[in-house]
Amino acid sequence: MLRYSRAFLAAALLGLAAALVPVHAEVSSARSRATYDPIVDAVIARYHLPGIAVGVIENGQVVYTRTAGETVAGSGEKITPQTLFKIASNSKAMTTALLGRLVDQGKLRWDDPVTKYLPQFRMHDAWVTANMRVADLLTHSSGLPEGGGDLMLWPEPNTFTRADIIHGLRYIEPGYSFRSQYQYDNLLYVVAGEVAAAAGGAPYETLMRREVFEPLGLDRCQVGSWNRDAVGNVAQPHYRHDGRNVPMHEDGATIPAITSAPAGGIRCDLTDMLAWARNWLVPTPAQLQWLSWPQRATLQAPHMLIPVSTQRRQWDNTHVMAYGYGWRMADVDGAWAVWHTGTLGGMYSMLALLPDRQSGFVFMINGEAEDARTVLGEVLMKHFTAPQERRGVAWYADALDEQVKQRPASASAPDTSARQPVGPAELAAFTGIYRDPWLGEAAVCPRGGQLRFAAKKSPRLAGTVMRLGTRYFVHWDDAGVDPDAWMDFHAAGDGPATLRMAKFDPQGDFSSDYEDLRFERVGDCP
Incomplete structure (x- = not known):
């Protein structure tokens, strides 16, 4: 026989009561609009975002939603609460919930x-x-x-x-x-x-739909292969170029299943992300049957300490930060916060929970928005943890800009205005086919009078070899592949030549882990 504590029953009743209150995600009260609209408007204006969807939960109820912009810049197709975004690493919490099941x-x-x-x-x-x-x-x-x-x-x-x-x-x-x-x-x-x-006993994608999406009613969330037009209303990623938002790598008619899905390959809309958040803040009895209290506690418990940055100490008075299973957590102005972010090629997201207050927020952006995410997340969090604080969007945005100005030149990408394409003769001793144990083969071979780098299993890792001063780097053809990569060739006596690489921009995304490659020359160019 199952035995429940009073705390369990009280929480279950609270969840049931919350579930009985109708939630109109598209409708926000005048008070909520007055509170949150200026914040969202200021972030959109400061960072020229192509599109955004924002939702806020207070005391277990959705009190505010806001969508703005377009699924594709210039298309006229407006972002709505049903627009699908790539939630990127916010997928991790869904993967760990599946494991908990x-x-x-x-x-x-x-x-x-x-x-x-x-x-x-x-x-x-x-x-x-x-x-x-x-x-x-x-x-x-x-x-x-x-x-x-x-x-x-x-x-x-x-x-x-x-x-x-x-x-x-x-x-x-x-x-x-x-x-x-x-x-x-x-x-x-x-x-x-x-x-x-x-x-x-089933593929990950099948399990995710069956064990997570369906029981929680996340009807719009997508994983695996699906038809873009049949599903409809899908935001596309963008990058900033010459002062405008440019779509990048737009979806074809069929969205393929991707290897990275458990780490960052799920797409959801605002309505489903708010339902996902409420499941953690005010779970109904049915949701507690879906995932037990012990597993919920395990997923959102601290398991590995994370170093607390100076910025987080100064901005949030944080003393402890940790990682659970698919969630980050920290004390923020004395309140316990649980959250995660997502970053994926022109898509940024954040989901934050304040479990003790049954409150939180979620937002998704379809453009280059790292600073925008930081600023919006900070201002929304402060609404709950330090409402007396008067720092707004402009203050945090200016603070981030000042950090960039104070960064030493050695911590930034060098000026490439003097770069020159490398002719095949200049590196003739090092042309050939190279192999890394995990990335596989890459060609450093002449083509069209230039020297080209091309990874066999990753076709977008292709570009022209350039010289800057006395060093060489590969400049990727695709503007969405960032940053470029230094190339350091070494002769090895009687052994094969080797190639080591490194991020051109020290601040570049850590997923561009060129430093971990160990290329050795294995053959001649065809």
Whole structure:
């Protein structure tokens, strides 16, 4: 017989009461509009966003929604609460919820070894392989360097499979010792998705739809392959160029299944993301049957400490920050906050919860918006944690701009105005086919009078080799592949030539993990 504590029953009754109050996500009160519209308007104006969807929950109820802009800049197709956005790494919490479901069903244990479900799984170190638990896949403390192996996931499209990722992990050298520190990675969430598939007896995408989307009524969320026109109302990513928003890598008629789905490949609309958030803040009895209190507590408990930045200490008076299973958490002005962000090629998102206040917010943007996300997230959070504070959008935006101005030149991308294409003769001793143990083959070969770099399994990693001063770098053809990469060739006596690479811009996204590549020359150009 199941026995429930008074606290459990009280929470269940509160969730039931909240569920009985009708939620009109498209309608906001005059008070809420007066509070939140100026914030959203200021962020849109400051950062020239192509489109945004924002929702706020207070005391368990959706009190504000706002959509603005277009699915594609210049198209006239307006963003609505039903517009699908890439939620990127906010997918991780959905993956861990799926795993929690399997734990509740007795099909999985958090402390099971990964090799119980994936016998082919190997890390660089044999001891780590033997001791890697399912839980260790989720806390960014495996020893993988920050963003290690992400070039097998992005840029998309590429031909890397989940089996390729599981195989490639053994070749990625650790950046620190197992379980000793936090360094964000994505590959192990892909592995976690395969663990779920093995334990659940169905592909990850099938399980996500069956075990998460359907029970929670997330009717618009999409994973795997789907038809763009049949689903409809899909936001496209953008980048800023010459002062305007330019669509990038627009979807075709069929959205393909992607390898990265468990780490960052789910798309949802505002209505479903608000329903997802309320499931955590004020779960109904049915939702508590869907995922038990013990699993909910496990997912959002601190499992790995994260260093607290100076900015977070100064802005939020934060003392402790940690990672759970698919969630970050910290004290913010004395309140406990649980959140995650998502970043994926022209799409930015954030979902934040204040569990003790049954409040939170979510927003999604379809443009280059790293600073916009930081500012909007900070101002919305302060509404709950420090309402007396008068710092608004302009203050936080100016503070970020000032940080860039104070950054030393060595921490920024160099001026490339003097760059020159490299002729084939200049690097004739180093042309050829190179191979990295996990990224695979790449050609450094003449074409059209220039020297070109092209990765075999990642077609968007293609560009022209340039010289800047005495150094060489590859300038990618695709403006959406950023940053460019330094190329350092080395002769190795009687051995093969080698190629090492590094981010051209030290502030570039950590998923551009060129530093982890170990290319060796394996053949001549065709």
